[in-house]
Amino acid sequence: MRDINLLPHRRAKSEQIRKALKIMRIASIASLVFVLLISVLLFYLQVRSPLSALKKEEQSLMTSLTKTKEKIEKQAITKDRLTAIMPILAKRKDVSTVIDFFMQKAPNSVTITGLTITTESVNLIVNGASITAINHFLDELISEAAAKKVISKVTLDNFTADMKESDYGFTIKTDLVKK
């Protein structure tokens, strides 16, 4: 019959349990210390937070600014208006300058009898007694169209001539340079 000695095995097992118990105790103390330290740290950080003082300061500043609410509103409205006005002024065509442009280009013997101005073009009805003066006026407009400062294109729509009376009339369409 074979002998079975259980004693060393039991001792080894109890040794194992003791070790495990020791580890468990250390782990439990470590986790307790960890939780305690973290809790204290979090509590300290939360207590030390200046948030409530900052909120009070914010509230007091808000209260003082409420007294100047009207001033703030006026400033905001003024700024809003000015921001909107600038592009309107920059974009709008100065029609009187457009009229001046054509009047200055027309020689004395040429009369502009009608003008139709839109934001994109100007139609002119012109009369004159001298074909040379009319030609000069057309040349001026063509060179201006080439320069593309005020007008960009000239189209002669209609031309009538009464040779006996020396009366010449024509209508011109000019395209304005886009702003």
Place this chain on the structure above:
Amino acid sequence: MERNPFAIDQEVIKTLYRRYRNFAVPVGIIVICILLVFFVIIPQFENLQSMQKEEAETREKIAVLKENAIMLGKISDVTQNNEFRIALKSLPVEKDFVGILEAISTTSQKAGVSIGDFSFQVGSVSFAKGETQGTTIGLTISIFGGISEARQFLTELAKSMPISEVKSANIDPKTSGLSIQFHYRPIGFSAIDFTTPIKQTTKKDQEVITLLSSWESAF
């Protein structure tokens, strides 16, 4: 009767307790610590983070509020009222029919031209809440006079308030028909937020104010 080797009865529990009772306390402590981490420490940590975030935001707001207070202190009431009046007169918040009629009347007097019939293209009389887009009121008007009178009228009109834009002009030797658009702009904000930086008037704004003031004083 044969006993089930896996059955857990009272005897087994007692044996296990006797054998492992020393583990109960440390295991209990570890379990409690784990529960504390998940149910107390992590939420507290998140709370601290949100507090720090709120703190940073509040600091920013305070900085803006202080800047706003300093800026407002620098603005003189007289200057501000004057700028506000001119800005509103130039670009009213609503359809300013009275202002338009005054502008037309004064323009015709200054240009020395008589005005004939005129009609407004009113359009919508209400606007959507928060609408900030520039809007216009159309006006067609006939004036008596030739090119020079029309030119004079248009020169004066360009310097009148509310701000206008000539869309078309049909100028004949005796009468001229003008299509004009007067601008207005609804207020685009409903409430003042003190924590938003107040926009200061820039150099360009000042130039516009100066230009508009010169028109007003000449008008």
